[in-house]
Amino acid sequence: MKENLRSMHFISLIVLPLILNFLFNSCSDELSVKYSNLPVIIIKADDLMDTTPNWNRFIKVVIDNQICAGIGVISKQLSSNKSISEIRRIAKIKQNNNFSVIEFWNHGYDHSKNGIETEFYGTDFEYQLSHIQKSQDFFIDSLQCISHSFGAPFNKTNSTTDSALKRYPDINVWMCYQKNEKENANKYWKDPKKKAIHSLDRNLILDVDYLFLKDFSMDVIKKNFNEDKKKQYILIQIHPQLWDNKSFDNFRKLIRFYKDQKRGVFMTPYQYYQFLHTKKSNPD
Numbered sequence: 493m494k495e496n497l498r499s500m501h502f503i504s505l506i507v508l509p510l511i512l513n514f515l516f517n518s519c520s521d522e523l524s525v526k527y528s529n530l531p532v533i534i535i536k537a538d539d540l541m542d543t544t545p546n547w548n549r550f551i552k553v554v555i556d557n558q559i560c561a562g563i564g565v566i567s568k569q570l571s572s573n574k575s576i577s578e579i580r581r582i583a584k585i586k587q588n589n590n591f592s593v594i595e596f597w598n599h600g601y602d603h604s605k606n607g608i609e610t611e612f613y614g615t616d617f618e619y620q621l622s623h624i625q626k627s628q629d630f631f632i633d634s635l636q637c638i639s640h641s642f643g644a645p646f647n648k649t650n651s652t653t654d655s656a657l658k659r660y661p662d663i664n665v666w667m668c669y670q671k672n673e674k675e676n677a678n679k680y681w682k683d684p685k686k687k688a689i690h691s692l693d694r695n696l697i698l699d700v701d702y703l704f705l706k707d708f709s710m711d712v713i714k715k716n717f718n719e720d721k722k723k724q725y726i727l728i729q730i731h732p733q734l735w736d737n738k739s740f741d742n743f744r745k746l747i748r749f750y751k752d753q754k755r756g757v758f759m760t761p762y763q764y765y766q767f768l769h770t771k772k773s774n775p776d
C-alpha cells in the first residue's frame with residue numbers, strides 16, 4: 493500500500509509535470525507562436541487585383557526578409573489565369589512555424605464606389621451578403637484557400653455588414669479603421685485591446701493604427717514607438733500597387749525597425765487570431 497502511494501506520488505510529482513510540459517511545448521511548437529512582450533506587427537496590404545510588377549516586388553520583399561503579411565483581394569478584379577495560379581502558389585508558401593507567409597483575405601468583391609455609397613456602405617443586407625459570398629466562393633474555388641479575415645473597401649461599413657459577416661463562420665477577423673465601423677459591430681466581435689480572448693471566441697475586431705495610401709514615412713512610426721510599444725498589436729495599412737522606389741525603401745526600413753531591431757513580431761491577421769487563442773487569457 494505504502495509502495496503504491498509512493499509510486500503514485502512519484503507519478504504526480506515527477507512524471508505528470510513532464511508529460512504536461514511535453515504536451516504544452518508540442519502544442520506551442522506546432523503553432524510556434526510563443527508569448528512575447530513585443531507588440532505584434534500586422535501588415536494589411538490592400539487592393540490586390542491581377543498581379544503586377546509592384547505586387548510581385550512587394551511579395552518578394554516580404555519573403556526575402558522572412559516576415560509575413562496579409563493581402564486584401566478584390567475578387568472580381570483578380571481574373572487572369574496567370575494571376576490566379578500565381579496567387580495559389582504564393583498562398584502555399586509557409587513560414588517556419590507553418591503559417592502562411594502571405595495571408596490572402598476578403599477585401600470585397602468589386603470595391604465599388606458610387607457617390608458616397610460603397611460596397612458595404614449604403615447598400616442593403618442582401619447585397620452585402622451576396623458580395624461576401626462571391627468573394628468567399630472565389631477564395632475556395634479559384635485560390636484554393638479559405639479567407640479568414642475581412643476588411644471593407646475604404647474601411648466603410650454600416651450595421652448591415654455586421655449582420656452579414658455573422659453568416660460566415662470562416663471569417664474570424666474584421667479589420668477596420670473608422671470609429672463608426674467599430675460602433676456598428678456589436679459584442680459579437682471581440683476587441684483584444686479591451687477584452688480577454690478565450691479559446692471559444694470566434695470573432696476578433698482589429699483597429700488599423702496606421703493608414704498609408706501612397707508614400708509613407710518612417711518618422712511617424714519611430715516617433716510614436718514609445719506609445720506603440722505598449723500596444724498588443726500594431727496594424728499597418730498600405731497600398732503597394734501605388735508605391736515607388738522610395739516607398740519600397742521605407743518598407744525595408746520598417747522591417748529593419750521592427751524585426752531586425754527587435755521592436756515587434758510580425759504576424760498575419762489570422763495568425764494573430766490563432767496566437768491569441770493559444771494564450772490562456774489576456775488582460776482586460
Ligand SMILES: [Zn+2]
Pocket residue numbers: 538539599603644645646
Ligand atoms: Zn481597398
